[in-house]
Structure formats: C-alpha cells, structure tokens
Amino acid sequence: MPALPDGFTLRPGGLDDIDALQAIERHCFRASQSAEQYRRELTSPQCHTLVVEFQGHVVGYAMANLVLDEAHVPSVGIAEPYRRVGLGRALMVRMLELVRAHGARHVYLEVRRTNRAARRLYEGLGFELLSIRRDYYWDPPDDGMVMRLAFDGPTPAVP
Numbered sequence: 001m002p003a004l005p006d007g008f009t010l011r012p013g014g015l016d017d018i019d020a021l022q023a024i025e026r027h028c029f030r031a032s033q034s035a036e037q038y039r040r041e042l043t044s045p046q047c048h049t050l051v052v053e054f055q056g057h058v059v060g061y062a063m064a065n066l067v068l069d070e071a072h073v074p075s076v077g078i079a080e081p082y083r084r085v086g087l088g089r090a091l092m093v094r095m096l097e098l099v100r101a102h103g104a105r106h107v108y109l110e111v112r113r114t115n116r117a118a119r120r121l122y123e124g125l126g127f128e129l130l131s132i133r134r135d136y137y138w139d140p141p142d143d144g145m146v147m148r149l150a151f152d153g154p155t156p157a158v159p
C-alpha cells in the first residue's frame with residue numbers, strides 16, 4: 001500500500017463510525033445510506049469497510065462487497081479538504097488487497113462519466129471500462145461507466 005501522508009491512519013470501519021460515514025457520504029454525494037443500512041453492511045461478513053482518520057476524525061472511507069470471487073466497490077469518498085494527497089488511492093489499494101486476499105478475482109464499480117477525478121483514480125489502479133449504462137445516474141443525470149479490474153496470479157495471504 002502507498003504510504004499515507006503524516007498524521008493519517010487507515011483502519012477497518014466499525015459500528016462506532018456510522019455517524020461519521022453518513023456525514024462523509026452526504027458531503028461527497030449529497031445523500032447517504034440510512035444508519036440501519038450501514039449497520040447491516042458493517043456487520044455483514046461479505047462487506048469490507050475501511051476508514052482514514054486524521055486527528056481522531058474520519059475523513060475518508062471505502063466500502064466493498066464480496067460475493068464468491070466477485071467484489072463490488074459501491075462507494076469511496078474523501079472529505080474535500082483532504083483530497084489530492086493520496087488518501088483515495090491508499091484506501092483503494094488497501095481495499096483491493098483485502099478483497100483479493102479474501103478470494104476476489106474481479107472487482108467492479110460504476111462511476112459517473114463526468115467524474116474525472118474518480119475515473120482517473122480507478123484507471124490509475126488498472127480498472128478498465130467494461131460498458132456504459134446510459135442515464136444510470138440522476139440529480140444530475142449522467143451516464144454510468146462500469147469498470148472492472150481483473151486480478152492475475154495466485155491469491156495472496158490476508159494482509
């Protein structure tokens with residue numbers, strides 16, 4: 001995993017993080033999952049959640065669901081003042097290591113066509129465009145780019 005900038009730490013998310021996760025999700029996407037949805041995900045063995053902390057506050061998160069050998073990353077977000085210092089990449093790299101070690105062979109995600117930052121982040125990690133879902137998003141409307149990363153080689157040990 002790339003080194004985190006000084007003062008930042010990365011750890012698994014837990015039930016105590018629900019308020020912080022909702023706040024960052026609202027900040028990044030203008031809406032968030034309910035606390036109950038988070039509770040279900042954070043207690044599901046198929047769901048992996050990672051958070052980045054700075055001075056005791058959660059400033060970023062990533063989630064992934066793993067079913068058999070297929071992982072899906074529904075969400076990754078970094079609070080605005082902390083962007084462009086490598087946290088999004090560090091979270092994603094760690095998440096990819098984690099799902100791979102738990103058996104993922106492929107990772108899928110959707111991203112807005114107009115979300116240049118996220119598309120570049122994913123492309124830099126090796127994700128490739130699989131298909132385009134016209135008008136997949138609303139408010140504002142946008143096409144969804146379905147991206148996929150395929151892992152080669154043997155499954156490494158859980159990090």
Ligand SMILES: CC(C)(COP(=O)(O)OP(=O)(O)OC[C@H]1O[C@@H](n2cnc3c(N)ncnc32)[C@H](O)[C@@H]1OP(=O)(O)O)[C@@H](O)C(=O)NCCC(=O)NCCS
Pocket residue numbers: 028029075076077078079082083084085086087088089090110111112115116117118120121122124
């Ligand atoms: C997308 C997001 C998670 C990136 O997080 P970040 O911590 O700022 O990203 P990093 O600093 O790790 O940058 C990694 C790479 O992503 C790309 N990138 C990130 N922000 C970018 C921007 N504003 N413009 C262009 N490329 C960008 C670059 O390729 C960058 O590598 P580089 O710094 O070597 O050029 C962040 O912008 C965010 O939270 N956005 C709002 C929520 C969101 O859109 N999530 C994704 C939904 S699919």
